[in-house]
Amino acid sequence: MTAISAGKASIIVRAWSIADNVLRMPTTEHEAVALLFRNRPQLAADLLGNVLDVAVPEFDEVQSESGDLTEVVPSEFRADVVVVLRTDRPVLGVVVEVQRGRDPQKRWSWPLYVTSLRARIECPTVLLVVCVDAAVASWCAKSIPIGHPGWALRPLVLGPDSIPVVTDADEAENLPELAVLSAMVHGSQRFEVLDALHKGVLCDVDDERAQLYADVVLAALQTEYARSYLEALLIAEKYEYQSSFAKRYFAEGEARGEARGEAKAILAVLDVRGVALTGEQRARIEECLDLSQLQKWVRLAAVAGSADELFD
Template sequence: MVVEVQRGRDPGKRWSWPVYLASVRARMRCPAILLVICTDAPVARWCEGPIEMGHPGLRLVPIVIGPQTVPVVVDPLEAARVPELAVLSAVAHGAGVDAQPILEALISALTDIDEDRSRLYADFVLMMLPEVARKHMEGLMATGTYEYQSDFAKKYVAEGKLEGKAQGKVEGKAEAIFIVLYSRGVSMSPESRSRIEACTDAAQLDEWIQRSATAKTVDDLFSRTG
């Protein structure tokens, strides 16, 4: 599966998506599909358009998950049953005017899964939300609202990820890079991972985050850098 996070219209993707898909299919020797995740409904509709390949009968129609296709999850029990759906719900609807119950359901679900997944899901949602919604979610997590007092939450806050400490922010940025590259199927050597983890320059990490959205290899991430 090739997973793309698309925030805006990019005509270049109509040419690169078929390449990604064919490359994965050839490398893995198995059927492959293209999944595009959008947080904006008009962008999602644009992504759904078929891509004519030119060869008779050959066209690529991306599978798109947008706000209109993601259910709103506000029930903590439902979120706990399928935390991944709660993650998608928070990404798709967490910036709306009625977002608080959605974020509360997600936060509640994070207490019932293992710490590694909790960190991964929380960082992914925080990365995807716009600034105002992100700060809202951070506030809920940091204050322990709605009995969010698990060991994970206490460690998350203590390490500064939600209190604005520099080290916590740097670690969060590095994890965001890993999430995006992993979701796009970009492999990474232990040396490359160590290089990202060792970086303490927030501006450099921000640049790498942007590049990770389009990088075809991890070398693309480091190109044109000092």
């Protein structure tokens, strides 16, 4: 293993004591997992063959291609990552989707992704869905009937129970993106996963990737204790992460925190005034990130006689 470079010696002294809502932003985690496959398209083949026991054909190279799967339909359809295994021609296409929640629309678009890529590269194509939540993984694994007799799409789903637990530094060094994914999912409970990530990846890959991957894992860890543990490993090397991912993450986090504060104010006013909300209406307020809309609801909450008046 290589020694830590001088550039890496600048990586994390900054405290990551940010509110949990900032550290669990769905768009950022979604982007981070997709990035692992873009950085190393081979990861798709590894997971299919070694984890999901899918028969992967012999191939000489792996390429990440455009995820734009729009065909003749007016709407745009874009997969998170598209990976193509090749010899002298394409031998397998993999549509990789990162899913953090139940999205019924995907059950309509996923079959299109598969058939569109299959038509484009003219070879067998599979759908690989990566989930960090077990309940979401179970939902994604349900068969999707197309309507044509005998034709249904059953997504290949990689959930937290099937994502490998990488605790060996040598394995982490050989498969850095898999080690990052493992740390994101298992690092909150298994600190030896964080040890392997630190020794096998963060101390070995180039500075830019080390900065990005540490930011990604710190953001995904579910407990302050786990984040503090990884920080301690990084502080020992006097790291200070300054990746563009982190900078964008903080900016988005501040905006999300402000929106969450507005949502709490709206709900407090409505509760005090005795205005009843359905679970769906309450979730609509809590999940809204549009500050202008939230500020409008704050003003209406003070005078609305019912939830219908608030939303109408």
